[in-house]
Structure formats: C-alpha cells, structure tokens
Amino acid sequence: MKSKIDFINGKTNSSLMKLFIPLMLAMTLTMAYSMIDSLWVGNMLGKDGMSALTASTAIVLILNSLAMGVGNGVSVMIAQLVGKKDSEGISKAAATIMVVSLISSTVICILGEMFAEVILTKMGTPADVLGHAVSYLRLYLIGNVALFVYMQFTSIFRAFGDSLFQMKGMLFTVIVNAVLDPVMISWWGFNGVAIATVLSEVLCLIYALYYHKKKAMFTINYKGMSFDNVKLMCKLCIPTAVQQIMPAVSSAVMITFINPVGTTALAGYGVARNLELIMFMPTNAMSMAVTSIVGQCKGAKRMDRAKDYLKSSMLLGGVLIGILSLFVIGFSPLLSMCFGQGAEVAAIVSHFFTILSIGYVLYLLTSCIQGFITGIGKAGLAMVLLVFYYVLFRIPIAIILKARLGLSGIWAAFLISHILACILATAMLYYSQKSKGLEYETNLHPSWRT
Numbered sequence: 001m002k003s004k005i006d007f008i009n010g011k012t013n014s015s016l017m018k019l020f021i022p023l024m025l026a027m028t029l030t031m032a033y034s035m036i037d038s039l040w041v042g043n044m045l046g047k048d049g050m051s052a053l054t055a056s057t058a059i060v061l062i063l064n065s066l067a068m069g070v071g072n073g074v075s076v077m078i079a080q081l082v083g084k085k086d087s088e089g090i091s092k093a094a095a096t097i098m099v100v101s102l103i104s105s106t107v108i109c110i111l112g113e114m115f116a117e118v119i120l121t122k123m124g125t126p127a128d129v130l131g132h133a134v135s136y137l138r139l140y141l142i143g144n145v146a147l148f149v150y151m152q153f154t155s156i157f158r159a160f161g162d163s164l165f166q167m168k169g170m171l172f173t174v175i176v177n178a179v180l181d182p183v184m185i186s187w188w189g190f191n192g193v194a195i196a197t198v199l200s201e202v203l204c205l206i207y208a209l210y211y212h213k214k215k216a217m218f219t220i221n222y223k224g225m226s227f228d229n230v231k232l233m234c235k236l237c238i239p240t241a242v243q244q245i246m247p248a249v250s251s252a253v254m255i256t257f258i259n260p261v262g263t264t265a266l267a268g269y270g271v272a273r274n275l276e277l278i279m280f281m282p283t284n285a286m287s288m289a290v291t292s293i294v295g296q297c298k299g300a301k302r303m304d305r306a307k308d309y310l311k312s313s314m315l316l317g318g319v320l321i322g323i324l325s326l327f328v329i330g331f332s333p334l335l336s337m338c339f340g341q342g343a344e345v346a347a348i349v350s351h352f353f354t355i356l357s358i359g360y361v362l363y364l365l366t367s368c369i370q371g372f373i374t375g376i377g378k379a380g381l382a383m384v385l386l387v388f389y390y391v392l393f394r395i396p397i398a399i400i401l402k403a404r405l406g407l408s409g410i411w412a413a414f415l416i417s418h419i420l421a422c423i424l425a426t427a428m429l430y431y432s433q434k435s436k437g438l439e440y441e442t443n444l445h446p447s448w449r450t
Helices: 012-084 087-122 127-159 165-188 191-215 227-261 263-299 303-339 343-356 359-375 379-405 407-434
Strands: none
Touching: 012 087, 012 127, 012 165, 012 191, 012 227, 012 263, 012 303, 012 359, 087 127, 087 227, 127 165, 127 191, 127 263, 165 191, 227 263, 227 359, 227 379, 227 407, 263 303, 263 343, 263 359, 303 343, 303 359, 343 407, 359 379, 359 407, 379 407
C-alpha cells in the first residue's frame, strides 16, 4: 500500500498539479457530460425541453452533489489511513464505505420515486413541462444508485493519489452519453435523455469494478466491517455531504424564485448554470485535491506541508479561474447560442455573467479554504461555512433584492454571497489554525517550498 504521489516529501506545486490536472480534466469531462444533455435537448426539443430539463436537473444536481460530498468525507477517511500506512484499516474502511453507500443510495432512490412529482410541484415547475420533468427524474433515480457507489470508488482512489481513474471513467461516460443521447431522444423523446444517462452511469460503475480488480491498490475486507467505521464515516461524510449539496439546494431554491418569471427566464438560467460549470469544475477539482492532500498531511502529522499546499492552490487556482471568468463573461452571448436558444435567452445569460464577474475567483478561494478545513478533519466547521454561504447569505439576500430589482436582484445575490463567504472562510481558516490538536513542524527542506 503506497500513495502514488509523495505529497509529504515532493515539491509543493508539482505534487499539487499531478493530482489537480487529472482531476480538472475529470471535472471538465463532468462538465461536458452535464452539457451534452442540455445541448441535445435544446437543439432537438427547443425551449420547453430545456425548461423541463432545467427543472428536473435541479434535483439531479442535489443527488450528484450528495454523492460527491460523501466522497469527500470518504477521501479524508482513507487519506488519513494512507498517511498512517495502515493497510488493514483501509481494507476494513473500504468495506464499510461500499456497503453503507449501496444501502443509502437505494433508500434515496425509493424515496425519490415516491415523491418526485410532489417535490417538483412544490418547486413551482411550470405545468406545461411538469410531466416531462417528473418522468426524467424518476428514470434518472435508477442510475443514481450506480453513480453513488462509483463516486466512492473515485474518492478512495483519489485518497491514494491516483490522479487518472476519475478522468478515465468520466471520459468513458461522456463518450457513451454523447453517442446515446440523440439516438434515445429520437426513439423515446424527452425520456430518452434519462435512459441514456442511466445506461452510461451503470457502465461507469462496471468500469470502476474492473479498474479496482486490475490495479489491486487496496483490498475490501467485508468481514472486517465495524460499527466504529460506520460512526467515523458518518462523522466525516455527513458534514461533507451537507457542504456539497448546499450549492445545489441553493440553486433549487433560486429556481423557485425564477419559475414565476416564465420559461424564458428559466431557460436562461439553465444555460447560464451550464456555462458556470466552466469555472465550477476546476474549482471543485482544486478543492478535492486540497482535501485529499491535506488529509494525508494530517495523517502523517505534517501540517506545515498542508499550509504550503493551501497557499499554492489559492494562487494557481485563482489565476486560472480569473482567466476562465474573462472568457465566459466576454463570450457568454455567443456561447448561449450553442444551446439552440434565441436572443432573449442570450440576453439573460449575458446579464447574469456581467453581474457575477469577480465572484468566481472568490468562489475558488473559499473552496480551497473549505478543502483545507475539511482535510484536517474539521468537516463540521466547513459545513457551517457552506450553510452560511448558500442559505443564510444567498437566499435572504435574493428574496430582498428580487422584490426591488427582479431578476437582476437574484443575480446580485449570487455575487454578494461570494463576497461574504470569502470573508467568513478567511476568518474560519484563522480559527482552525489556532485550535488545539494540529501538529506543525517547521524544519522544512527548502525544495518543499517551491
């Protein structure tokens, strides 16, 4: 049992990039995966199809975020064991993770099937697209079980410093989904999008099982499962899951504000949210990388190294997101045309990005700090940060500003929440480093600072 990247003794920037770049490519493929459905639906089924997809994918995003959030906790759990070089502990923990993930995702599927229509109705989904939105969600829930378990495999591999598995898995999924979407839509209409998604997610899990068997990076000891590991998983994964679903829950609430404005506004937000992924995916990749690396550093009792990685991630990530933000803001009207939408939708998209502007750089900085706090084991503190970010800051501000400024007020609420969250994250970072129980060493080799 050995980490594929030496985060403790390697150079900071190069070690970070070895994990971040493949993760960013994987996240970019995730972006492509999400956009493919929108591109095909927008061009083949028009504005109504895009509106139905936007309404249903609000819940899909929550489910995906939940799987990813649990995975962040799993990554910390395994990374700390990797740092301690505890092969037996990893084997037992992996078994617990797989069984708990399968059971919990199945329960979510059953509940989702029962309450899909109620949830989408309560969200204010327009009546003319409600039927399509409900059918899409119910079909999607079947594949979500496979996706949930697959995401835990990716998190375990990431904890070992495996930087390629997630990228390969997403590339495979994107290709399958891109090929199946137009075929399935032509056969089954709007439901064909969901069917293509389910098939691609099942195939992705099959690939994960094959990859695990081939690499033999760790074993899964089902006989070694213990309630202590279940408790540890809950302690780490519940806060990280809440962290991850906060943006998606916030987005779903925002959709309830936008729905009354009409299908044009809803389609515009759907396009804008897809384009936002250009900034969100690299940011999420950097946050994941920081979480896994800091987890290993914490397990090895080298918090000085963890601080180096945080500084490097904020600097390199901030520059990258700044460049991408300028690109999206400048070309958003043209990019929106790729989704088969008209000038009215393009105008909404352009206005959205003009207001948000610097917000995406602030989002990157906040996410890096969140990853650091989670990696040192303070997932509850990071969870509080995200609750403030997406609920206590964004939603009340949106309610107030919407009454005064309409759609512009909703978009402004996004920007203001980015600003306030970055300030709060900085304060929490200071607090977390002053807390007891963090081990630091200062006798660093000079090469580790570069």
